[in-house]
Amino acid sequence: MQSSWPKRLWIVRHGESAGNVARDAAHAAGASRIFIEERDVDVPLSERGQEQARALGDWFAANREPERPNIVLTSPYVRARSTAALAAERGGFQSTRCHRVIDERLREREFGVLDRLTSAGIAELFPEQAEARRVMGKFYHRPPGGESWCDVILRLRSMLDTIGLHYGGCNVLIVAHQVVVLCLRYLIENLTEEEILAIDARGDVVNCGVTEYGFDPDAGPDGALKLIAYNVTAPLRDAGAPVTAAPDAPVAAR
Numbered sequence: 001m002q003s004s005w006p007k008r009l010w011i012v013r014h015g016e017s018a019g020n021v022a023r024d025a026a027h028a029a030g031a032s033r034i035f036i037e038e039r040d041v042d043v044p045l046s047e048r049g050q051e052q053a054r055a056l057g058d059w060f061a062a063n064r065e066p067e068r069p070n071i072v073l074t075s076p077y078v079r080a081r082s083t084a085a086l087a088a089e090r091g092g093f094q095s096t097r098c099h100r101v102i103d104e105r106l107r108e109r110e111f112g113v114l115d116r117l118t119s120a121g122i123a124e125l126f127p128e129q130a131e132a133r134r135v136m137g138k139f140y141h142r143p144p145g146g147e148s149w150c151d152v153i154l155r156l157r158s159m160l161d162t163i164g165l166h167y168g169g170c171n172v173l174i175v176a177h178q179v180v181v182l183c184l185r186y187l188i189e190n191l192t193e194e195e196i197l198a199i200d201a202r203g204d205v206v207n208c209g210v211t212e213y214g215f216d217p218d219a220g221p222d223g224a225l226k227l228i229a230y231n232v233t234a235p236l237r238d239a240g241a242p243v244t245a246a247p248d249a250p251v252a253a254r
Helices: 020-028 048-063 078-091 118-123 127-136 149-166 178-188 193-201 236-238
Strands: 009-011 069-073 099-102 172-177 211-216 224-231
Touching: 048 078, 048 127, 069 078, 078 099, 078 172, 099 172, 118 127, 127 236, 149 178, 172 178, 178 211, 178 224
Parallel strands: 009 172, 069 099, 069 172
Antiparallel strands: 009 211, 211 224
16 A cells, blocks of 8 residues: 655755845844835745755756656745745756645744844834743744744644645655744654754754655554655755855744
């Protein structure tokens, strides 16, 4: 019987976006707000982000065609869709044999009233939210109009069910956001709150960093996905592309 898990699963954070650049500029200036003209869903890749996405594609192109993605699932946000498109073009998996799907369950975490605020801005404008997050912890804290990590995990549970229902035995590439990478690790590896937050505390998921799983038929009664690599920057380093890791979210709200 064919496994309901993919043969290979790659989870990739999008390339550096104009939002990442604007966030760094706001923190460097000590500003309260991150100034971006577009809606978050429409924020494009920066030039470095485009270079990173092409480097990711070159990395996949080095594999034989049967070892490249044949299913690509992306967040609807422009920065994720653009990353997937550029990588597919360079990686040789943009043909009709590669099925590409935009899925809103892979979208960025929603920050509600804290959207586009720096850590200084949150402390200044919403001190009660900063305190609530301190008390509850980032895993459970839900800002008004926004989502907690648990909320993201709830929608990703159904995403994994969809993958199991339709893409068993396939090579699946997911292109999404930092919190999605972490929350999928939480689900796939059956981690605890403490374990996933410890992984997060070690450092940000890099732009176009690769997290890879392979199906192990000997893991458990029905087999399971086993982690091969986390947050690997080899695609960027091999191509000489810059490695960047600025978070999309306000530091105090991640």
